[in-house]
Amino acid sequence: MAVTEPERLALHAAARGTLGPEEGDALMASLPPANTDIATRQDLERLEQATRQDLERLEQATRQDLAALEDRVQTYVWKVVIGTGVVLYVATVGTIAAIMAVLLQIVDR
Numbered sequence: 228m229a230v231t232e233p234e235r236l237a238l239h240a241a242a243r244g245t246l247g248p249e250e251g252d253a254l255m256a257s258l259p260p261a262n263t264d265i266a267t268r269q270d271l272e273r274l275e276q277a278t279r280q281d282l283e284r285l286e287q288a289t290r291q292d293l294a295a296l297e298d299r300v301q302t303y304v305w306k307v308v309i310g311t312g313v314v315l316y317v318a319t320v321g322t323i324a325a326i327m328a329v330l331l332q333i334v335d336r
Contacts, residue, residue: 238255
């Protein structure tokens with residue numbers, strides 16, 4: 228229930244009259260100002276639940292992204308390994324061919 232400022236001032240005056248000036252002022256100082264939105268325990272529990280759900284969705288999306296990235300990295304690594312093997316094979320065959328050519332030239336002399 229919303230309390231208007233005039234109602235709040237009347238309560239303050241009643242508190243001062245009943246409890247005394249210092250006690251009435253202390254009581255009113257401990258209360259929130261009029262028309263202030265105050266979060267309830269239920270509000271906080273709903274916020275906590277929504278935050279947990281958001282974090283769970285984020286975690287799931289992150290795991291999926293990491294799995295996809297892992298697959299792409301693994302594919303790239305295999306391409307590099309196979310490519311390197313092919314290059315080494317070609318280089319080896321080329322080296323053997325060059326050595327054979329040199330040996331054939333030596334033998335022909």
